[in-house]
Structure formats: C-alpha cells, structure tokens
Amino acid sequence: MKRIILISILCVLGIKGYCQLLEDKTNVYFGYQNGFYLGNELFNSNGTISPSFYSNLKSNNGLTIKYLTNQTPNLGLGFKLGFLTSTNWQSSNYISYNGSSSSSIKLQPVFQMHTKSNKNGLYNCMKLYGEISPVFEFSMISIRNNLFDIIETEKKYNTFSINNLFYGLEVGVGCEYAFTNKIGAYIDMSMQEGFINAPLFLDSNFTLLGFNIGVRINLSKVKRFNY
C-alpha cells in the first residue's frame, strides 16, 4: 500500500503541465480516509499490561471535509471535519474487545504550508503541501463486554457505550492537482497522535496513520488588479 502511494506521488510530480490557472483563494475538499493504528498488541500503562484497544482495530475508514483559505501564497488556514469508523478488533491471544468499535468526529483547525502557484509549469496545476492541525475529537466507543464481570443484580452490562472527547495533533503531507480552475484532486498521508482517557481500556494515547484521497472544489480565486 505504501509503495503504491509513493509511486503514485512520484508519477504525479513527473507530469508536465500547461494549465494556465489562476491562483486559488478558497477551496473545499471532500475525501475518503483509510488508515491503521500503530502500536503493539498490548498496552503498557505504567506497568499494567493489557490488550490495547486501538492497536488491534483492523478496519478504519472515514470521510473528511476540509475548508481552506489561502492567507498568503504559501500559507493556508482552514478547518477540517473528519468522520472515522474503526471496527474489527483482532488479537491473536485475547478476546478482550472482540466486537467492539469506535466512531469519531474530528474537528481540526488546519495550518497548511504549500508550494506557491506559478503562472505556468507543473506548479501551476499541482500543489505540494504540509499540514499541521490540532485535533478535537469526539469519539463514540461501543465495547462488547468481554472485559468486566460486573456483579450487580439490577443491571446487565453486555455492551458499554461511551462518548469521549479527546485531543490530539495531526501532521500530514500531500499534494493536490487542479484539473480546471474549479476542480482538482488531492492525496495525502497524515499521522495523528491522540491522547485519550477512557475507563474501558488502558490506552492513553494512540497513533493513527491515515491516507486520504479526494476532490478539491475551488470557491474563489485571488483577485488581481492590473493598473
């Protein structure tokens, strides 16, 4: 997967363009996200070792919407709204979170550094960028209770559902390509470090390596006045 993405990026960079496009002012992006959580099968929380919740979630898919306004030719500011669903908890030695899932909504202010738009040439059509964004994530976790044996006569705890708000930081790199003044596409790779505090697992942080692909729609161009 990584290899395919890398080759794709190189191919795009090698395209010679004659686009004659105007410089973008405001863009909106719609994309699909896929990724995986980095980390071991077990999580060590200050000596207490237990199966990790996030590292063993094997299926992670989502959508992203990003709104970006270029403040300068190299700097864009905006925000991103992401939806991610993580399922298929698997561990070779444990069943602790079998059947559990996590759905999250992420709201991220985005700071983007990107290449300057040229009047012509490759960088007239293509833009390389790097992003950094703090993450405010609202997570809805559903955990099938294999983990706790709760002795209470009044209530049964077959499944736990918790909603959690946590924070993180995401960095990413990518490129976008304008097919017309209005329409383009983008592809990028991001790494999110999340910091979480949930009572149902030991994980206090996770690392999500994400891959995004999508379309770009330009809303406005930089106005130029020739006197």
Place this chain on the structure above:
Amino acid sequence: MTLHMKKHIILSFLLLVLSSCMDNIYPPLIITGAVTNIDKDGAMFHSKITDLGIKDIIEFGFVWDTIHNPTIEKAEKYVFHQQAKIGNYEAKISTSLIPLKMYYVRTFIRNEKVTTYGEETSFLSKGGKSPEILSISPVMGNLGGTLVIVGKYFSTRSSVIKINQISATIIKSNQDSVYVKVPSTLARKTSAVTLVSLNQLVVAKDSFTLISPIITNFETKRGTYGDEVIITGKNFLENPSTVRVYFDKAIANYQIIDDKMIKAIVPNELDNANCSIAVVMNNQKTESVDRYSLLPIEISDFSPKTALTGGTITISGKNFSPVIPNNKVYIGGVLAKSVSVSRNTLTVTLSLQDTAVYDSRNATLKVDVAGNIRTFNDKLLINDKWFRRANTPVEFGVGHSSCPTCPIIYYDNSLANCFVVSKIAYIGLNNKKDFWAYDTDKNTWRKLKDFPGIPRMYGTGFVSGNKIYFGTGLSNYYSNLQTSINDWWEYDISTNSWLQKNNFPVATYNSIGFNDNDGCFMSNGYKYTYNKSPAYYTFFLQALKYNPENDSWSNQVIGSWDDYTFSSMNFWIPCKSVGNEVYVNLGIREVYRYTDRIYIINSKNNTMKSIADYPMNLNCETISFYINGKVFIRKKAIDEYSSSSAFYYYDDINNKWKPAQTDVYSLLRYGIAFEVDNIGFVGLGNSNQMYEFDPNR
C-alpha cells in the same frame, strides 16, 4: 462581527454540544494487568482502576485461584489498604502459591452495590511464601470479643485460626490480618493462638488470655435461702453477658452494680451448707476464699411414729430447703421421697420395698439439708406384714446360665437347700459348693465352709440336733452326663465342718427329706397294691429313717391310703413337717379338677388324715412355713406379685385354705421358705432378696 469571530463561536458551540453527549458508566471499573516477576517467592500482580463509579469504594485488589473465574467469596484475596483512586496498582503476591500450578487472577473493585472483576489472566506459579504471624491484639480479652491476628501472607480462603485448639469464627480477613471472634467455648485462661493454612501451622509468639473476675470479699457470710449477698472484687463489667454467680453448684440470681460489685441472692437450689461463692466470667471461675454458711436445720418432731411403706411422714422444724428434693430424709437408711415443704414442715413418703431395703423395722430418721444433718432420737416403726430383709451378698449374684457358654442372665439361687437351726437358716448347695448362714436375728449373711462333695441339683437332707445331713441328687446337672448319686454328708454347725458319712442306700434325686419328732426321714416314693373288687389301689408311703448315732438307714412305711385310680397319683409332696405331722400333697384328686389333695401324715402312729384340698395344683417347688399354729403353703414360691400368687394358710377349725396377704415385690420363683419364731421367711429363687412375713402386724 467579523468572519473569524463567527468561526470561533461556531467551533465553540460544536465542542460544547459534543461535550454534553459524554456518557458516564456507573459501576467502578478495574482492568487486570498481566502477571510479571514470577519467581519462587510469588508473582507481581498489576491492575488499573479506570473508573470509581458513583459510590464509595469499599475495597479493591486481586483474587486468584487454581480454577477459572476466581471470586471474592471463594478465592484467595489481596486487598489494597490505600484509598481507591484512578491509577495503577501492583502488589507482590506470595500467599498460597504452589509451584508449577496454573493460577487464574482477576482484579476486583467493589462498592456497596456492585462488584466488578477485571478480565482474567493466568500464570504458572513458581512458588510462594508461608504465612507469618507478627502479633495478636489484644493479648487479653473476652469471650465473643474480636481478636486481630496481624502478619503476612495470610490466606483469606483457607486460614483457620485456633485458640487453644478451638476454631474461631473469622469475621474478616485479608492478606495481612485476620479478625476472629473469640469462641464462647474457650475455657482455658491462657491459650496459644495458631493459624493453620494449607497444612502449615504457625503459632503466635504471644498467647491470648481471657480476663478473669476477681473476688476480694463478700458480705454477709451466714444466712439462708433468698438472702442478699454483696460480692466485691473487680472486672465484673468486662464481659457482663458471660457473668454467672454460683453458690457451690447452684446458680444465683445477681445484679452487677458496677465493675467492682455484684449483688447476689442465695439460691433456693443451694445444696451445700458450707460453700464457696464463685463468679464465672469468660468461662473463668473465681471462688471466694471465705465460705458462705447456711443457717443449720432444726428438727423438732415427726408423726406418725408408726407407718407402712408408701405412707407419709410429716417432720416439723425449720430452715428446710425451698427445693423439695434438697431435703433428704433417710428412714432406716433408705432415702424417702420428699413430697412437700413449707417454712416449718417437711413431708416425705416411705419408699416401697420393691427397691428399698430398710435396715430395720425400727428405723432411724435422719434429715439432711445441704449437708446439715440432724437425727431424731425417736424411731419410726415400719409395720408392714411383709418386710424386706437384707439382700444376699454379691457373691450370690454369680449367676448361672442355661448352658456353660451362655452369658450370666440371672441370680442362681433357685432350688437352694435350706435348713433352719435355732434362728439361723443354712442355705445353698444348689449345684454349688457355696453354703451360707442367714442370721434372722441380725439380718446378716455369713459364708460357711464350702461343701466338699460334688455339686448337685435336687440333693436332699434334714436337720438333726446341731447337725445338718445332706446328700443324693443329680451331678453334672447342666450337661448330658447327669448322674444320680448317693453320697451322704454331715455338716457340724458348731465346728463349721463337713464330714462324709455312709452312703444313702440308693442313688436318687429329688427325694423327700424331713425330720419330725419321730426322727429323720428320706423318702423317695411309694408302692401300691390293687384290690379287684371293689376296685381300688392302696398306696404305701415308703421312707428310710436315719440313725445319726450309728450312721445307718432303716426302711419304714410312714403312711398308706386308698385311691380309685392309679393315674391321678402323680407324685407326693411333703409340704411341711410339724411335730410328728407331715403335710403332704398327693397329686390331683380327680383329673381336670385342678385341686390337690392334702393329707396330714403322722409318722409316729402311721396314720393319714385327709384335709381340704389345696386351691390349685402344687408341684415339687412348693414352699411353706409354719407360724402361729398354721401352715402357709405357696405353689412354686412367687412367680409374680399378684393376689392369685399369694400364700394360702390352712384354717384347721373350718378345714379351709385361705389366702394370706402376700406383699412380695420380686420374683422368688424356685425360692425358699422357712420360719423362725412365728415369723415366716421367703426369698432367693431367681433373685437376691429375702422377705419376712409377720402376720401379727
């Protein structure tokens, strides 16, 4: 409002909305960590509390067992002593870990409503440590109190605490302390405290001591039932629920005034006139040094002065015990039954003679109240016609059985021979060598010189002067080798010696020996002649008369009679010899009529006189005595006590047999009877009892 400002407001609102959707999980949550650092001393257990729930945490820790899903109730348990907070916890566990065993571990956390176990993890043990007791607290305490054993590596599941080998109920326990209830059955003052776990026994270096009451004094020291006594000392309030106050063995009502004073009431049940006072607390008994004295009993009179057994005697006096049985009245050595008591009178009932053996008809009255004994100078006359005499000595009780190997089942005084000389009856020789003298005057038994001949049954004899003659009978009676014998012996009363004489002319048994004024006779049958017309039989009673002077026997017919049939003449029974007369039974008068003919034979002039038939059939075990000029005869001694088993006496004026009152309570079957000075005696048989019968009372 700028565009940036709007953005910030929207973003803040969105976060606020999302935050309000946060859920709470109400049970406390704890996660089990993997077991690490496994070695021969134990293993490191890990956990993390991730949620405390909404109620206060009571305890949290680990449970482990060799089976899946260990629980607080059944598995070993380790409890953290610190307050529960969200975070990581670990503990080195060494308790009850057996090498090479797989253990399953869960963390737990609980509040008053919920217990949450974390996921189970497992490990292969390499061993653990033995329990250690560091201290016990308190070292002095009370029954039912709590004793804390402090130490290390205690098993919460298998620890047994014993105080002086008595298992104590565990109130609660954890890995380093066990709370037990001091068992209420603990009696020893100072006891070792031991912990037993998995066959390991650990003894605490300190001992546990029960707090004892202390008595320093009491007042007053002399009084009577119901009086108040103040006991002073200390520790009375240490464990008041276990306090008991005793006067001797009688428990007293009491009131604990304070830790140093008890007010007690002299109990009615007190049965010791000079006793100590004891306070028991924590099963520890402390007795007073001084003794408490009851006021002595005073007796003034009793009435009536003559009574029958079963009758009632009233004793007047004072200071009787309010508890009726505690007033013991001994009449002729026999404890009478106290039936009522008042302040100044005591009423008792004379025991019946089925169990009671009074030492004399003129009985001494002795009153015993709590050990204070008083005896009346006057005697009580027990005036029953039948009066029980002294039992035979225990040697008589060496019973025989129906076979040599059968167990002893009853007294073997059956069919004893009895010879009366002066006021002494000489008894025995029934298949034994034993020979006893019963002194009717002194009411005593005395063993005589053993019979030197072969033991036999159905031997016979008679008395001549100061000598007893005895012989014949069946030897080897309890075997298949029964043999009639004819040896003849003389017992000299004055020298207590036996001498063998010339044999009886024939070997025989169950013969009839009697002596009258005409001499000594042994008869073993009769002969008869038959007259055809009219048809009748003439029977001649044969006897051998013994001459003690020259130790010789001579034949003599001592009587004859005619009879219609031969078949009714079964046997003859000499019932009693009186002077020259012998009362004999000649069997059934007529077949099926069931009365027996009685004749009086006069051995001097060889005459026979028929008298009234005896009311029932007699047989060879008939007993009799002769008192006040009357012959009393009883069939087979006493089979049972009933009116139909009474003695009958012969009323010679009216020529009738009349029943006599017969109050004999024991089975005297195959017993003996004799008379001394117009008093009849009946006894032995299948018992060890002897009765006198005095019809003049």
